[in-house]
Amino acid sequence: MKPYTEIADRIALRIATGELPLGARLPPQRDFAHTEGIAVSTASRVYEELRRRGLVVGEVGRGTFVANRFRPLDPALQEPSGRGIDLDIVFRLSAEGRDRIAASTVRFFRQGLEQSAVAPSSASTEPSAASVFAEIVGSTEHPVSPNSLVLVGNGKQAISTCLAALAPRGGRIGVETMTYPYVVAAARQLGIDLVPLAMDAEGVTPVALDRAAQTGLQGVYLQPTLQSPLVLTMSEDRKQRIADVLKSHQLSAIEDRIYSFLKPTVPLAAYAPNNVIRTDSLSKRLMPGLSLGIIAPPEPIADAIRRAARSGGWMAQSLAVQLARHWIEDGTVASVEMSKRHEARQMFDVAARTLAGLDFSGAPEALHGWLTLPKGWRSETFAAACAEIGIAVAPGSAFAVVPGAAPSGVRIAFSANDLTIWTYALREVARIAKSAPTELAQVFSPASAVASTAAERRPRSDRRPR
Numbered sequence: 001m002k003p004y005t006e007i008a009d010r011i012a013l014r015i016a017t018g019e020l021p022l023g024a025r026l027p028p029q030r031d032f033a034h035t036e037g038i039a040v041s042t043a044s045r046v047y048e049e050l051r052r053r054g055l056v057v058g059e060v061g062r063g064t065f066v067a068n069r070f071r072p073l074d075p076a077l078q079e080p081s082g083r084g085i086d087l088d089i090v091f092r093l094s095a096e097g098r099d100r101i102a103a104s105t106v107r108f109f110r111q112g113l114e115q116s117a118v119a120p121s122s123a124s125t126e127p128s129a130a131s132v133f134a135e136i137v138g139s140t141e142h143p144v145s146p147n148s149l150v151l152v153g154n155g156k157q158a159i160s161t162c163l164a165a166l167a168p169r170g171g172r173i174g175v176e177t178m179t180y181p182y183v184v185a186a187a188r189q190l191g192i193d194l195v196p197l198a199m200d201a202e203g204v205t206p207v208a209l210d211r212a213a214q215t216g217l218q219g220v221y222l223q224p225t226l227q228s229p230l231v232l233t234m235s236e237d238r239k240q241r242i243a244d245v246l247k248s249h250q251l252s253a254i255e256d257r258i259y260s261f262l263k264p265t266v267p268l269a270a271y272a273p274n275n276v277i278r279t280d281s282l283s284k285r286l287m288p289g290l291s292l293g294i295i296a297p298p299e300p301i302a303d304a305i306r307r308a309a310r311s312g313g314w315m316a317q318s319l320a321v322q323l324a325r326h327w328i329e330d331g332t333v334a335s336v337e338m339s340k341r342h343e344a345r346q347m348f349d350v351a352a353r354t355l356a357g358l359d360f361s362g363a364p365e366a367l368h369g370w371l372t373l374p375k376g377w378r379s380e381t382f383a384a385a386c387a388e389i390g391i392a393v394a395p396g397s398a399f400a401v402v403p404g405a406a407p408s409g410v411r412i413a414f415s416a417n418d419l420t421i422w423t424y425a426l427r428e429v430a431r432i433a434k435s436a437p438t439e440l441a442q443v444f445s446p447a448s449a450v451a452s453t454a455a456e457r458r459p460r461s462d463r464r465p466r
Contacts, residue, residue, distance in 0.1 A: 084390025155281030
């Protein structure tokens, strides 16, 4: 094992056991190198290894901090914490919604399983089913052709499929500077480089996209509606300008429409139909427990999308396809969507009142919001403080394409079980935000195990007296 990984392993163990506090700051790399008796370049590799494992997060000009224990080694692999109040993952389904889904599912299985429900997985489905899904992802302004639809397991697989179809290993995809963490992980796995694109109050700017396209891009990933984590929505003018850039560079865009059911908008695809691939799923519309990813590509690249889905093993399960079709046709999906829109407005009203006086950004249609933290707070330290009282929120660092470049803020998912718990959780979040940040002790002190181990390795003449 290489020396830097041995040191990283020792620090990782101390983090895992809780000996090193969450949100605590590691010393500057030069100081750490002196304490350890190693080269600065080796210290840099130790810190990078800890960052790669997701155990620490670096912030430009501020230092390196122990990461929030609610977060996994890779933010894109985040799962429900199972502890306390989880406002990290955007997941909303009321008891009434669960009952509707259960009753509809019982009716489905009582009918018996047709051959189409037990067939092997496929990226396509029969025309009648394709028409049902086309209505879900289509719009009045730009309907979807059922013939071009590609079905995959879920929304994440839809994104992976599109990335794989657009860019070869070593290719470049443009993306918002703050984006869905899974895109970062998927691109890394596929060997695709992500190019961060500057944003403003409506999302990616046309100028930033144009400049990046001039340097060479194979595509761009965008969330035009209720962008996560910043809750931004592009205006029609902005979509037109983005579409003009796409067409001028013959560039393809992946338009993630996952939140469009909450706020129906004209899709970007309506402005550049030959350049935009729409993706959607039932995860947010219905539930992630049994989902379905839907891709609506332009006809010319539909075959490439299907090939990518097959080669990646991302094809939709036939039973899921038929069950999803049943949920749509009997009105279950529409009913649950309506209830979620109603709940979103109720929860936003509570958030707006409870977080008054703080810099909170949201929308009545959204199921998440962004809290810009008061001066002095770091997102990781704040998330750790919330975690200490059993509330999980997502620090801005989880969404940053460039490590250390995230604004100081947290995303708050509207995922509490009811309005009483939601109100309590937000009051606690507000209380913490309005309090002075707790100064956490330095991770490494002269008496720490790391320092002691380093002292044992140094020549006796170099040791400090006790």
